[in-house]
Amino acid sequence: MNTKLKIEPLNLAVEGLTEGEEPLVEARKIQYSRMAERLLDHVEFGTTDWAPDTMKVASSEYTDTSQWHTEMDNIFKSLPILVGVSQEIAKPGDFKTIEILGVPLLITRQKDGTAKVLMNVCTHRGMTLTSELSGNQRMFSCPYHGWTFKSDGSLRAVADAPKFGDVCPGERDLVTFPCHEEGGLIFAVLNPKTDIDIRAYLGLMMDDVAAKGMDKWSYVGHRVIRGPNWKVAYDGYLEGYHFKAAHPETIEPRTFSNVMEYDAHGPHMFVGFASKDIMKLRSHDSGELWQQETNGYDFIRLFFPNVSIFIAPEITQVAQMIPGPGPLQNTTVLHFLHPDPPESDEDLSARNDMADWLRDVVQDEDYGLGLKIQQGLETGLMQDVIFGRNERGNQYFHRWVKWYSDGDTSAPQPEL
Numbered sequence: 572m573n574t575k576l577k578i579e580p581l582n583l584a585v586e587g588l589t590e591g592e593e594p595l596v597e598a599r600k601i602q603y604s605r606m607a608e609r610l611l612d613h614v615e616f617g618t619t620d621w622a623p624d625t626m627k628v629a630s631s632e633y634t635d636t637s638q639w640h641t642e643m644d645n646i647f648k649s650l651p652i653l654v655g656v657s658q659e660i661a662k663p664g665d666f667k668t669i670e671i672l673g674v675p676l677l678i679t680r681q682k683d684g685t686a687k688v689l690m691n692v693c694t695h696r697g698m699t700l701t702s703e704l705s706g707n708q709r710m711f712s713c714p715y716h717g718w719t720f721k722s723d724g725s726l727r728a729v730a731d732a733p734k735f736g737d738v739c740p741g742e743r744d745l746v747t748f749p750c751h752e753e754g755g756l757i758f759a760v761l762n763p764k765t766d767i768d769i770r771a772y773l774g775l776m777m778d779d780v781a782a783k784g785m786d787k788w789s790y791v792g793h794r795v796i797r798g799p800n801w802k803v804a805y806d807g808y809l810e811g812y813h814f815k816a817a818h819p820e821t822i823e824p825r826t827f828s829n830v831m832e833y834d835a836h837g838p839h840m841f842v843g844f845a846s847k848d849i850m851k852l853r854s855h856d857s858g859e860l861w862q863q864e865t866n867g868y869d870f871i872r873l874f875f876p877n878v879s880i881f882i883a884p885e886i887t888q889v890a891q892m893i894p895g896p897g898p899l900q901n902t903t904v905l906h907f908l909h910p911d912p913p914e915s916d917e918d919l920s921a922r923n924d925m926a927d928w929l930r931d932v933v934q935d936e937d938y939g940l941g942l943k944i945q946q947g948l949e950t951g952l953m954q955d956v957i958f959g960r961n962e963r964g965n966q967y968f969h970r971w972v973k974w975y976s977d978g979d980t981s982a983p984q985p986e987l
């Protein structure tokens with residue numbers, strides 16, 4: 572194993588690249604090129620990115636109910652999470668509903684083009700405001716007593732108001748969650764009183780994703796699948812060690828198994844994978860390799876804690892993971908996008924086939940295995956699992972889960 576390949580993760584600490592848009596673009600080019608070059612070396616020399624040591628994680632971390640509740644409180648209900656993609660509510664008046672960790676959400680597109688993330692609960696006596704999954708309307712009427720709300724969440728009218736009594740303006744508007752929309756992704760914090768700066772949290776990973784311009788891409792559609800504990804599922808997005816054994820006929824023919832390269836921005840991660848034809852990039856100038864993403868190497872970009880973005884030439888998959896209802900389950904919404912609108916019905920149908928294919932891979936292969944892993948861990952007879960030096964991204968992920976679960980923000984943050 573060639574150990575000289577260990578490098579420091581690239582971020583804005585890179586000398587001279589600290590301010591303004593141009594340095595950011597430069598930093599991304601350097602990052603992509605360096606990761607691609609290292610993937611080339613890994614394939615040539617039979618290496619992969621390496622952590623300093625192996626790492627054990629207690630099995631109970633995946634199965635314990637109180638641990639799971641701590642993670643939900645300190646991570647999923649405290650940090651920005653992906654609640655939807657922009658194209659789901661493309662036009663003013665568009666809305667969608669989704670329930671995350673028992674919180675019913677109503678996500679609406681305003682006249683000015685911004686998104687609002689509201690609680691889908693009437694402020695009179697708590698009725699679900701709308702049971703529709705999506706639609707287009709400017710006003711919502713509660714099915715219980717008929718109070719009406721505008722799509723910005725403000726109370727429009729109390730039914731039969733003269734008999735009801737006084738309601739101060741602004742006092743009974745829908746609960747509104749802080750949100751941030753950029754690069755085609757809508758993030759929100761499920762705590763209306765949070766003081767977290769969502770954009771700062773998303774940081775450099777969002778700079779990178781926003782530069783892709785996914786907000787202008789064509790939405791192919793989404794698929795919903797169910798799987799195991801959210802960390803069992805997340806682990807599967809973080810390494811390609813399993814490609815050969817678990818995806819012998821789907822992923823492995825196209826992508827090298829157990830060849831990964833990692834980079835991190837805060838708790839968010841890039842995972843680089845080498846395509847089987849990566850060696851063709853040896854003829855490129857190393858400084859130009861950044862232009863070849865999806866043409867010899869691929870990245871999975873992960874926003875901690877619930878997003879994995881896989882950009883492939885045929886289609887892009889944005890996985891939105893929603894834990895629960897308990898530690899043993901998660902629901903994942905797979906959103907599919909393409910940079911260009913479909914040119915024909917055949918084109919659209921090919922994209923839907925690709926979406927189904929990727930859904931099947933995640934559902935039948937990754938989550939199918941995940942459910943069996945879950946069963947093994949639930950026996951309580953295996954004390955821990957072990958992550959190899961090659962599973963560097965998994966180690967980093969679990970250190971961040973622990974950092975947030977412990978709730979001590981003065982403790983040193985994990986480093987890749």
Ligand code: FES
Pocket residue numbers: 693694695696697698713714715716717718
């Ligand atoms: S609960 Fe909505 S109007 Fe009464």
Ligand SMILES: [Fe+2]
Pocket residue numbers: 807813817818937
């Ligand atoms: Fe997989």
